[in-house]
Amino acid sequence: MHRAGLSIGPSVLRLLAVAGATMLSVKPLSLAFGLDFLVGIILPFVFVRANRPAWAMISAIATAAPTLWLWGHSYFAVILLSEVAIIIALARHRVSMLYATLLYWISVGAILVFLFYYAILDTSLVATIAVYAKQAINSVYMVLLVDFTYFIYVSIFLSINKKEKIFISEYVQTAALLTFLTFSMIAIIVSSHDRQSNVLSDATAALDKAGALLHTDLQFHIRQSLGQAGRSCGSTAGTSEQDRSGCLLAAFRESAADTLAGFGAGSPDDRERSTIVDAIEDHVRRGRLDQLRDEALSILPISTADTIYLVPFSKGVPRIDDAVMGASATQVLRILEQSQGIGIQIAPRRPAGIHIQVGKDDRQLIPLTEQTTLRAALTSVKPLVRAWTQSSLVSTNNIESSNFSIVLEMPLAQQIDGYFRAVTKMLLAAFMAILLGALIMHIWMLIIRNEFRHLISFTRLPNEQQAESLLPNKILRRSPLAEVRDLVAGFQSILEELDRKNGAIDDIRRRYERIISGAPGVLFTLVVERGHDDQARIGRCSYISASIQDHLGYGADEARGSNWWESSVHLDDWARVEQEMAELLETGRKSIEYRLRTPGGGFRWVYSELSVVSDPDGRAIEIIGFLSDHEDAHSTKERLYETERLASLGQMASGMAHELAQPLNTIGMTAQNIKLHLEKQPFDRQYFINKNNRVLDQVSRAGKIIRNLRIFGKSANIPAHPISASRVASAIVQQLREPFDKQGIKIMLHGFSDEFPLTGEETMVEQILLNLVNNARDAYLQRPLEGQPKGVIDVRLRYSRSQRKGWIVVEDSAGGIDADIMPRIFNPFVSSKPPGKGMGLGLALSKVMAKDMGGDLKAENTTLGARFTLSLNAAAIMANTSDK
């Protein structure tokens, strides 16, 4: 039976054994004791381990209470409760439960056991030590059991807590399984070593006996009473058998009644008591003392386990003959009593062995060893008894001094011996189990520590040293389970640290939200989507700051909704905005100004800056935008534009006035002279013709100015004719070569060919080029300090097939354009030429003409002079030429 149980594991078997022993005993006390042992020891430890000190105390009291009540002794309950209390107190100071238990049993536990059992209950020293050892080992074993269970629990907890990605569960599970198997293996090895004296059955039997030991206390009182009764009757010398019986009866009745009354609850009730007394009376009346004895013995159960006092109370000598030898204690008693009529006493609180007392002082102890048998004991006693009966001490008058007692305690001694052996084996098993378990845990810890480091590096705690300190780094300095506990605590610290970190991140997030919401505009992001063709497109709005409510009056959710923006842009601005947005992905950055519908239905000018965010490969992934109400700024801008326009207009008017003042001045003077001439001179026909021609010339001059101005009024749609730039350029060179040569200025043509036709209007291009070349010439001539001005005007043709454009570049080295004029160079009536040499319309007209042809005219300064670039579109007929 035990062997089968052993394969399950020592703890289970042990519990089964205790439970079995308990169930076999129908005594309430034994049952209570067994239950107390079963749960009263385990539960408090479980609660201590779970850090529930109050529950630990409550469970300890609750399970100990029935035993306490039935037993009538608070000793063991006191020991148990004090143990639990001290372990709880030490656990609070992070002392491991195992160490706390050991500490308790070395100090307080030892003191209490010896106080109660040895001093108060007068238990033998060996039995006390046995009780002490049993309790201490039991506690330690329970702690290990609970710790082991907790260890398994922690392992499972850590392994199933996958979402935290903490430990590799395989390690934990393997370690747990190995530990469990090791415990079982050790138990099997130790137990099978000595099958005859099974460790656990011995221990269980010993445990039972320890309880029975105290039970015997009650029996002792009864036996003593009977002994006293016998003694009092026996003291009446010379009385007849009948008288003696009557006396005995009376004394016995009295004594028994007293004793039985003293039982209290759980004793035979009054009816039973009277029945017993009646039976005794009957026996005594009929002189059947032997039957009386039997009756007494049946009422008061006695077993071979009991210690026996033999007390003669008549002058008759107990006859111990050979027939007695080898009999049981009960038989011996009966024989002795039948022949001599002696009483009995049972006393458990004596040292093991046979106590022999003759008279008052003559005491002798024959110590019992394992080899001592009853036969041997009685044989050694027999000469003493013989000597005693023949001595003068034995007389009816000296009954007190003739007392003779024998005490046997052999069975208990045997128990103790067996118990010790069992305890020793258990101790060995426990020691080995702890050692091996510790070793496995050590390895397991190393693995977990490694995992912990991974965790630390994974979580990237701010202070790595601090994180390192969270590791339980002194393995096995304390109990392995304490280390596990520390590990869990460390793990929790890391989680808290992560929480703090998350808190910090939350703070940062809140701060950014504050910044964004407090920004003087609305921030938003747009998703860049990619279709199957991998073509990037601007998609939905992925974020828009809540500040849109303050700036534009829309809720953020509303603004994030589909089509909100598209439906809110002013229709007149839509085409332009759409165009700009389409270009955004290419340019990477855009600023757009447009009107946006307000919730009230009106429109406000908004200003939007957009920039593309790209991944490291340069692929656009997102667009970040900033939108602000631009209504006020727009008004200001409008005003500014108006002012500029007026200023420009003023400048133009001023220039125009100047230009028109010249002919008018001459006309005025001429008219004045005609008047004077008419007054003072004789009529001269030719004079008037001349004057009239002069006036007409001046009127023509003024008219030309006005005609030129009209070109600014509206743009002409010039049909895109293919033109030959080289022909135009050549014509200009032919026309100007001679006059320019005289002035020491050369025109150089570069790169002109007919391979690349441009579009435009030939006369216009000619006029523009003439203008530019003349301007360059004037610039050279305008440098008086150079003496005879000399210079080269380079006219260059460049074109790009890919851009479908061509450029005619006119470049001089005449010092360039003044910085203050440069921004207004294409404005009408702006001229760098001396007064009278230019109206300031040439470049302005050229620009307008260039634009009319779909091209443009731009000016810039080079290091030596000015460069004007006329750009024109390429003609549809594309020659096979590359960029040049």
Place this chain on the structure above:
Amino acid sequence: MTKGLILDDESTFVEELQEFLSLNGIACVGMTDPYEAYDYLIQASTKVSFVVLDLKMPGFVGREVIQFIRQAIPETTRVALVSGDRESITALGIAASCSTQLFHKPIDAEALLHYLRMPSDMS
């Protein structure tokens, strides 16, 4: 008679003004090149009582006009400045070292004549 100088790049205007002044009995020399006029004025033999000066001529603007007046025109000479723009003499920074008056184009011929005929102590 009073001898004067007209300097303007508009030759037709110079001719007409010359004619106008001569019809009013004022003889004067007309020129269109400031350098030529400069040379003429600083000649020791030349003595002019007035100068009609166009403020805007090729290579002859701003500070150069002032230099021209200071260096070439004697302090006693009366100067009629002719401008096509809305300029003032003070804006040009011409020191009142000599008698000057600004005339805007188109010129009021009578006013000019009046100015040139004024007795020198009234200027």
